[in-house]
Amino acid sequence: MDEAVLILTPHGRDAAVAADLLKRHGIPAFICEHLGALSAAIERGAGAALVAEEALAGADLDLLTARLEQQPPWSDFPFVVLANGHKGMRSTRAFETLDRMRNVVLLERPLHAESMVRAARSALNARRRQYEARDVLARSREELERLVMERTREREEALAQLHEAQKLETIGQLTGGVAHDFNNLLTPVMGNLDLLRRRLPGDDVKSQRLVENALQATSRAATLVQRLLAFARRQDLQPKAVDVSGLLAGIEDLVSRSIGPTIAVTVQSPANLPAARVDPSQLELAILNLAINARDAMPRGGSLVMEVGQQSIPPALRDTLRAGDYICVSVADTGVGMDAATLKRAIEPFFSTKGVGKGTGLGLSMVHGLAAQSGGALQLSSQPGVGTRAELWLPVADEQAAASEQTQVEAIMAPRPSTVLLVDDEELVRVGTAEMLMDLGYSVVQAGSGAEALGVLRRGEIEIDMLVSDYLMPGIGGADMVREARKLRPDLPALLITGYTNLVQGPGAELPRLAKPFRQAELASRIAELIDAAQARDNVLTLPDARRSEGR
Incomplete structure (x- = not known):
């Protein structure tokens, strides 16, 4: 149809003749008795x-035109009207019809x-084009619906990622602030405790043991704070060019001892890899x-x-990492794995699947924070019963990477008479x-x-x-205060003590620094090193004057 x-031709055999003519030319025809049937x-x-x-007269015309008005947007049904052959002008009523x-x-x-x-x-050709337009519109609508659904899904995923990032940022700000205050304590x-241990009699073994236990507890607390700061991306990193293959080889024995003999450890570290920029101790x-x-x-x-x-950036991290070259450090196990819900929360601080008392839930948080603060990323993949793979992109x-340095513990040195401003x-921190x-001499x-310190320097009453x-x-922060102080004393050695701020990218990046909390030995070693370096510079500067005096 x-x-x-x-x-529709109501008189004589006009309808039959017209139908026969159309059929002889291959056009299907169907005769209607009246406008209602049409x-x-x-x-x-x-x-x-x-x-x-x-035939276009009577109430049935209203039914026909009402039906035509209800056509879908793509349809405009064509009519071929056989006119009566008016000798004069067609009436207004006929035109309206x-x-x-x-x-x-x-x-x-x-x-x-x-x-x-x-x-x-x-008329039939025009109708076919209408049907074709209908089909095109239908396909376009389906494609549009598909695109809308796809864009909606992408938007929901982007919003979920944004929500997750905002949540982690909020948690990071909270943990960073708490960790800073905890460091001050x-x-x-x-x-x-360091002072107390030095002042206790050597034969008071019980008191020495109690103090040593307390020091170990504070060291563990300091490590916990460092993990919090790593998650919050506010630890004081000291990145450098690191040979990651050499670093892995150096800690292979430590890893093997830490995880026990029931787990086979394999290290795959090709030679001639470029160095990664990261804090080696944190890595x-x-x-x-x-x-x-x-x-x-x-x-x-x-x-x-x-x-x-060295690998190219995977598709999952293209929106996270900047364009460039990266070193990928992966740690893969054959353990129990994680389901999707657990994997989603794995890097949240204090989230742990190890049970009460068996973990802090900060390990992956610390790794995530280190990667992000170093300009890289942490990518986790896991399947229950198959295992987990963690990739650290740096x-x-x-x-070039510098030769590895062996960390040595500096003994407390008796300093030459010096005055420290x-x-x-924080009064508690300052007094301690x-x-x-003063115990060091x-x-x-x-x-x-900072303003009070600058006042001391301006008055010049004390060397x-x-x-x-x-x-x-x-008010005035430490880095700004040091800059103002060096306008008065350009050669004045200075040491910044930091609880969490990343000085590498902020003001004061060029200044020596010591991370809170610190032991007395660390403080003594750092200050003695800076004072010795300043006096060595002074000796070099005065040497030409001494030689000139000898020449005269």
Whole structure:
């Protein structure tokens, strides 16, 4: 019926003749008895209608035009109207009738048979194009719906990622602030315990043991704070060019001892890899954390593969990492694995699957924070019953890796007579640090703010040999205060003490620094080193003057 021409000619054999003519030219035709039948046939489906003008009268025309007005947007049913052959002008009523039918081609009678056939074919062609447009619109609508669903899904995923990032950022800000305050509390505790241990009689074994246990507890607390700061991306990193293959080889024995004999450790580290830019000590701690997590996931033993290589950025991290070259350090185990819900929360601080008392839940948080703060990323993949793979992506360094240095514990040295200007807004920290310095033989001038310290230097009543200042203080901060102090004393050695701020990318990056909490030995070694370096510079500067005096 969609290809048929409906015929309505109410007088004589006109309908039969027209139908026979169309059929002889291969055009299906269907005769309608009245306008109501024509309207119903159009509703069922037809290609066009051939209608005598005299049939367009009566109430049935209202039914037909109402049906035409309800056509879908793509449809405009075509009519070929056989006019009565008016000798004069067509009446206004006749024009209104034709207008109500919308898509009309008017043929004046008498007409040639070929004209009627061509008019019918033109109407059918127009109708076919309407059907084609309908199909195109349907396909476009389906494609549009698919695109809308895809974009909606992508938007929901992006919003979920944004929500997760905002949540982690909020948690990071909270943990960073708490860790900073906790560092300020640990600093005098650790310092006072150090002083107490030195002042206890050597034969008081019980008291020495109690103090040593307390020092070990504060050291563990300091490690916990460092993990919090790593997650918050506010630890004081000291990145350098690191040979990661050499680093892995150096800690292989430590990892093997830490995870036990039931787990086979394999290290795959090709030679001639470029150096990665990262804090080496924090990287060692991160790899050890990953290895210990893997051990806990393999209670009955298994295998652990640590691998390093230079790789292109994977699709999952293209929106996270900047363009460039990266070193990928991976730690893969054959443990119990994690389901999707656990994997999603794995890097949240204090989230742990190890049970109460068996872990802090900060291992992966620390690794995530180290990677992000180093300009890289942490990527986790896991399947229950298969295992977990952690990939630590680190940017390639511009310079060559330096030879590894063996860390040595400096003994407390008896200093030459020197005066230290100590600046800290936290009285508890300042007094505890001052006690450590005075116990070492330094004279100490204390200041509770940067402005107060600058006032001491401007008055010049006391000869200051060294400036030791907290970094983050109300008013003028430590780095700004050192810059102002060096306008008065350009050669004044200075040491910044920091609780969490990443000085590598901020003001004061060029200044020597010491991380809170610190032991008395660390403080003594750092200050003695800076004072010796300053005096060595002074000797070099005065040497030419001495030689000139000898020449005279």
